[in-house]
Amino acid sequence: MTTTTMNRTNFMRAASKEAKLLLVGVPLLIWTLLPIYHLCLFAFSDKQSAFSGNLWPANPTLRNFEIVFGQKHYFLSHFWQQLWNSVFIAGMTGLLTLVVATFAAFAISRLKVRGGRTVLNMALFTYFIPAAFLAVPMYRTMGLYGLLNSQWSLILAMMTIASPYAIWVLKQASDKLPVELDEAAIMDGATAMQLFRLVYLPLMVPSLVAVGTYAILLAWNEYLYAFLLLSKDTSLTLPVALGNFMAADDSPWELLMTTGLIYALPPAAVYYVFRRYMVSGLTAGAVKS
Amino acid sequence: MTSWQIWGMILVVPYLLVFALFVVYPVFYAFWLAHEPQSYVKLANDPIFVRSVVNTLVFLFVAINLKMAVALGLSGFFLNDRWWIKILAVIFILPWAVPSIPTILSVRFMLNPEWGLINQTIFRLTYEDGPNWLNNPTLGLFFAALVHIWKSLPFWTLILVSGRLAISADLYEAASVDGATTLQKFRFITWPSMQQLFMTCLILSTIWSLGDFNSVYLLTGGGPADLTHVLATLGIRYLRLAEVDLSMATIVFALPLILPLVYFMMKRLSK
Numbered sequence A: 001m002t003t004t005t006m007n008r009t010n011f012m013r014a015a016s017k018e019a020k021l022l023l024v025g026v027p028l029l030i031w032t033l034l035p036i037y038h039l040c041l042f043a044f045s046d047k048q049s050a051f052s053g054n055l056w057p058a059n060p061t062l063r064n065f066e067i068v069f070g071q072k073h074y075f076l077s078h079f080w081q082q083l084w085n086s087v088f089i090a091g092m093t094g095l096l097t098l099v100v101a102t103f104a105a106f107a108i109s110r111l112k113v114r115g116g117r118t119v120l121n122m123a124l125f126t127y128f129i130p131a132a133f134l135a136v137p138m139y140r141t142m143g144l145y146g147l148l149n150s151q152w153s154l155i156l157a158m159m160t161i162a163s164p165y166a167i168w169v170l171k172q173a174s175d176k177l178p179v180e181l182d183e184a185a186i187m188d189g190a191t192a193m194q195l196f197r198l199v200y201l202p203l204m205v206p207s208l209v210a211v212g213t214y215a216i217l218l219a220w221n222e223y224l225y226a227f228l229l230l231s232k233d234t235s236l237t238l239p240v241a242l243g244n245f246m247a248a249d250d251s252p253w254e255l256l257m258t259t260g261l262i263y264a265l266p267p268a269a270v271y272y273v274f275r276r277y278m279v280s281g282l283t284a285g286a287v288k289s
Numbered sequence B: 001m002t003s004w005q006i007w008g009m010i011l012v013v014p015y016l017l018v019f020a021l022f023v024v025y026p027v028f029y030a031f032w033l034a035h036e037p038q039s040y041v042k043l044a045n046d047p048i049f050v051r052s053v054v055n056t057l058v059f060l061f062v063a064i065n066l067k068m069a070v071a072l073g074l075s076g077f078f079l080n081d082r083w084w085i086k087i088l089a090v091i092f093i094l095p096w097a098v099p100s101i102p103t104i105l106s107v108r109f110m111l112n113p114e115w116g117l118i119n120q121t122i123f124r125l126t127y128e129d130g131p132n133w134l135n136n137p138t139l140g141l142f143f144a145a146l147v148h149i150w151k152s153l154p155f156w157t158l159i160l161v162s163g164r165l166a167i168s169a170d171l172y173e174a175a176s177v178d179g180a181t182t183l184q185k186f187r188f189i190t191w192p193s194m195q196q197l198f199m200t201c202l203i204l205s206t207i208w209s210l211g212d213f214n215s216v217y218l219l220t221g222g223g224p225a226d227l228t229h230v231l232a233t234l235g236i237r238y239l240r241l242a243e244v245d246l247s248m249a250t251i252v253f254a255l256p257l258i259l260p261l262v263y264f265m266m267k268r269l270s271k
Helices: A002-043 A065-071 A079-109 A116-128 A132-146 A153-175 A179-189 A194-222 A224-229 A236-244 A253-273 A275-287 B003-033 B037-045 B047-077 B083-092 B100-110 B117-126 B135-167 B169-179 B181-211 B216-219 B231-240 B245-269
Strands: none
Touching: A002 A065, A002 A179, A002 B047, A002 B135, A065 A179, A065 A253, A065 B117, A079 A116, A079 A194, A079 A236, A079 A253, A079 B003, A116 A153, A116 B003, A116 B245, A132 A153, A132 A224, A132 B003, A132 B231, A132 B245, A153 B003, A179 A194, A194 B003, A194 B117, A224 B245, A236 B100, A253 B100, A275 B003, A275 B037, B003 B245, B037 B047, B037 B083, B037 B181, B037 B245, B047 B135, B047 B181, B047 B216, B047 B231, B083 B216, B100 B117, B100 B135, B100 B216, B135 B181, B135 B216, B169 B181, B181 B245, B216 B231, B231 B245
């Protein structure tokens, strides 16, 4: 075989390899982006253009955003209030989950409280039961507690769903802190709370950020519980408001998609900022084989 | 008892309270509301319930097999060292990163028989009306499974990529020297190293798919004629019909399906 033919075979082999990769990559790109592109397409089109099946906006416009931000449609008359509700509920869920989960993880991992293993197993058990199956019992129970229609019912429910995974991840992370820390603290005569405040919390900051983000995103994205537990227009979160759009026959889909896009942006941004934490946290926590 | 033990107990109390008030109590309350054998007779006699059980099994079968097989294949694809595959990997995460409601609604309108992008395109190309996608229970359920796959594929692919990265490159090199084909490398190197991880993924993915409420509820709403409900959405249907005991009975019925999987996962994690 001469050098040229060999080069040619190598080239052909490389080219066919590239072609095969593209054959996977291009459909994958289309599959991934199609629903998101369609969402953006509607957000930047007027109704006429959106409903005529154009593949790109005929006359790109920001009019939909103007209507949404100006609350100029009766479906959107509480847009800012509902956006705030989403922020408030997500924020409170994040905060409460952090408090409850950090206390529990500290007690189990550092203070070695008796029965800690059982508490951890209870938490794990809750984590693995799909939340959708707890929704109706939770809804009825919130009714018994007199919390229905209060945003606190949703905050407490989301905290219940978020804390098991939070406890698990924080416990794993705090097990990795050196034992010498506790020993030194005892020698210096530190109390448990001093150890918690001065040593434990500062060292746990990265895990706390990851867990807080997880709880916030969980609450922000939640639809089922929000739609069961909240009913007043002014106390709804954005996803429920989006779901209500569909109740009408003449739903303004272009506005629905615009609101949906606005609602989807913060979690996507947060996800990309914290990508490293989220992926490694999830891999370590969820699928440790 | 040392002061540390006392503090430890004080600090687990908040979680124990949450667990007692919002997990244990609701679950027992559900069992109590569904304690009449009558409820289960009524449930079994409801054709929608039977249909939902079948739908759940079909949904699980299609969604999980398709998703995990594609994720396994894609995890190999993403290991190729190309600049454009790195960019694609970043874009590929999007479905997992964005909330499901807007994207599911987006797909829902795409499938609209009159104004949806798909049927408009079909009409433009063939001058024929496309099918009324979501008005067909089989297609509706299939699209719900596709939406579910669209959303969760990135997560499972990432997990399997990390599994593949843990395999030593030396093994593949040695196999190449021995003249092994790509298929043989997969069969004798990749698969044996990933088997354990893959099984865990399969179980966890089954649990999560069982609990997927959004993909079905927001795409088809359980319709047409309540024929695309799954167990996760059926509870809500009964709640709407003010049949709380049936709603609870559905959950009690689903538990034996879930608990063995939960048990398996807990054993895996406590190792």
